[in-house]
Amino acid sequence: MASNGNSIDLQPTKNNVPPAPNYGQVPVPPGYVPPQAPVMMPVPQRPPGCPPGLEYLTQIDQLLVHQKIELAEVILGWETNNKYLVKNTLGQQVFYVAEExxxxxxxxxxxxxxxxxxxxxxxxQEVMTLLRPYRCSACCCPCCLQELEVQAPPGTPIGYVVQNWHPFLPKFTVQNERREGVLKIKGPFCACNCCSDVNFEIMSMDETANVGRICKQWTGILREAFTDADNFGIKFPMDLDVKIKAALFGACFLIDFMYFENNQNNK
Known part of the structure; x- marks a missing residue:
């Protein structure tokens, strides 16, 4: 189109259609990678007798528990409520755990x-509640032994983890909802994890067969020295009763608090 002194030439566009306005769009810098949402484990079908929300446990024989690092604890030494991410071996998130x-x-x-x-x-949705009453730490007194109750759904006890008295070994009994012993857990003579993992063996009631393991994983010298944020691995039989799997899951947290929660001050 011809122009005069008071007009502006319009350049022709493809098919004579002007470009769409680009209002409010922010240019993306080269090499930008958008943040990825955590990968969630798909929800399997819930079998009969399985408490709601525990159907995840019917499909797995291992869990990885990662405690989140709290900056207030690292910088100020101020104890905060613990938080954990629970994943399967594929790295898919299964549960989120928060202390109250x-x-x-x-x-x-x-x-x-x-x-x-x-x-x-x-x-x-809250699918499990883990309750630990206060008990003093005098291991020489049998009346002060530690205990954890597992509820699923919240308000319905499905299992217990009870500390057994022993002069020098960490030992626990995993009980069902009727408080009948099902499995034993036996730890090492020294629970100090100096540059290595610490294993708590899951055994039959007569302690003749090893059926699984709760492993406190070594996370590196800096993290071990300056934080109490720990990583655990739990392994149990695939066909184990889902309620006992949940009780073993709870045992991991009792062991963490008893032996590793304050480990940065003990090294």
């Missing part, structure tokens, strides 16, 4: 504190 506790209990009772742990599935 008050400030005085955390600061003054330390790793021997009572706690409530809320276990949520990937939809944010």
């Amino acid at each position: 506790n008050n400030c005085c209990n955390r600061q003054f009772c330390g790793p021997m504190r009572s706690f409530v742990l809320h276990v949520q599935d990937n939809m944010g």
Whole structure:
């Protein structure tokens, strides 16, 4: 189109269609990679007799528990509520675990504190509750032995983890909802993990057969020295009763609090 002194030439566009306006769009810098959402484990079908939300456990024989690092603990040494991500061996998130506790209990009772742990599935629904009452840490007194109750759904006990008295070995009994012993857990003479994993063996009631393991994994010298954020691996038989799997899952947290929660101050 011809122009005069008061007009602006319009350049022709393909098919005589002007380009679409680009309002509000931010240019993407070269090499930008958008953040990825965590990969969630698909929800399997729930078999009969399985508590709601525990159908995940029917499909796996291993779990990885990663405690999140809290900057307030690293910088200030101020104990905060623990948080954990639970994944399968493919790296898919299975559960999210958050501690409910008050400030005085955390600061003054330390790793021997009572706690409530809320276990949520990937939809944010609470599927398990882990309860630990306060007991003193005098291992020489049989009346002060530690205990954990596992509820699924919350309010319905399905299993217990009870510490057994022993003069020098960490030992526990995993019980069903009727408080009948099903499995034993036996730890090493020294639970100090100096540059190596620490294994707690899951055994039959007569302690003649090894059926699984709870492993406190070595996470490196810096993380071990300056934080109490620990990683655990849990291995159990695929065909084990899902309620006992849940009890073994709870045993991992009791072991963490009893032997590794305050480990940065013990090295």
